[in-house]
Amino acid sequence: MEHRGVDAYGYFEREGSLGRVQDEFRGVVAAARERIVEAYGRRLHSAYLYGSVPRGTARPGRSDLDLLLALHHEPSPEDRDTAEVLTQGLDEDFAQIDGVGLLLYGKDTLLSEAERFDLGWFLACLCTPLLGADLAEHLPRYRPDGLLARETNGDLAALLPGWRARAQAASTPQEYRRLSRFFARRLVRTGFTLVMPRWGGWTSDLAESAEVFGLYYPQRAAQMRAAAAVALEPVADPAVLRAYIEDLGPWLADEYTARHGTKTPRPA
Missing domain, CATH: 3.30.460.10 (Beta Polymerase, domain 2)
Incomplete structure (x- = not known):
């Protein structure tokens, strides 16, 4: 790193x-x-x-x-x-x-x-x-600051109801794998941008993103490492989706809003 x-x-x-x-x-x-x-x-x-x-x-x-x-x-x-x-x-x-x-x-x-x-x-x-x-x-040059964190991933709270609906509608192993990959990728990237201004840099590597996140939130480090693994090797386990949308996702959304605020609404 x-x-x-x-x-x-x-x-x-x-x-x-x-x-x-x-x-x-x-x-x-x-x-x-x-x-x-x-x-x-x-x-x-x-x-x-x-x-x-x-x-x-x-x-x-x-x-x-x-x-x-x-x-x-x-x-x-x-x-x-x-x-x-x-x-x-x-x-x-x-x-x-x-x-x-x-x-x-x-x-x-x-x-x-x-x-x-x-x-x-x-x-x-x-x-x-x-x-x-x-x-x-x-376009301008960019720094890893709080404004960038807010405007890139400050909408997780708004996304979670749709995630719950998609998870409830899924019924096949293929659908579960696709959603597990999609949810895990977004959670890991959001976890990284939560801490990005404090870390002072950027990585697109999901495993590294999870490790950087864990430096600041050790109590959630294992969950984020596991999500990074699912992002690379999706699973057909509905319990994984439930953990994302009922535990890690809501916690991350609340922490993100508290630290960086909410993403500016876009025109319809």
């Missing part, structure tokens, strides 16, 4: 690069680049990779491919349908990835004042340019 993702002045260093993409994933990245251009053409402003693939830590057959696309205009229903076809095709054609995630936004939203310390920060610090002009050039 020596290198904390910030420069000598305390600003975030952009994580990931195309040069870190492992050989096993170069083919799918090249295909994604070609298919994005074919699918969106002049509607596309720019495209980005994020997650384990540009960080060089992806696991063949286990990791997903994560993409963010910025369009010149706000996405239409047709644009979203196109995204679904694009992600499904990549997932089916490349066995080395386990799913494709695609975030789709208009460039004005990504550069908006409302998203300056959420989507804007995400693009500028956690996304690797793949196509087009980099929108990060229009």
Whole structure:
């Protein structure tokens, strides 16, 4: 935990690069680049990779491919349908990835004042340019401070009722595994950003995130380490979901609100 993702002045260093993409994933990245251009053409402003693939830590057959696309205009229903076809095709054609995630936004939203310390920060610090002009050039530099903590993950309390409904509706091992991975990832990342300003740095590594959290909340350290393990190896156990939504989640939401406040509401 020596290198904390910030420069000598305390600003975030952009994580990931195309040069870190492992050989096993170069083919799918090249295909994604070609298919994005074919699918969106002049509607596309720019495209980005994020997650384990540009960080060089992806696991063949286990990791997903994560993409963010910025369009010149706000996405239409047709644009979203196109995204679904694009992600499904990549997932089916490349066995080395386990799913494709695609975030789709208009460039004005990504550069908006409302998203300056959420989507804007995400693009500028956690996304690797793949196509087009980099929108990060229009965004400020960022530090691991309380404002960033509030605006990135200060909405956990608002999310928990929806999580409970999704968990109650789940009934198959596949659904339980998918939810356990989703909930665990969000809880670990929220736990990390809770302590991020005190730690003074950034990591996207879930295991390291849990360890950093445990430095400040030793009484919850074992739970967060276990959640980091589930985020990497999801489980089909409803009891794990119940623990997240009835114990760790509510505690974390209360602690987060008390320390950083609540995320600013976004326009509908």
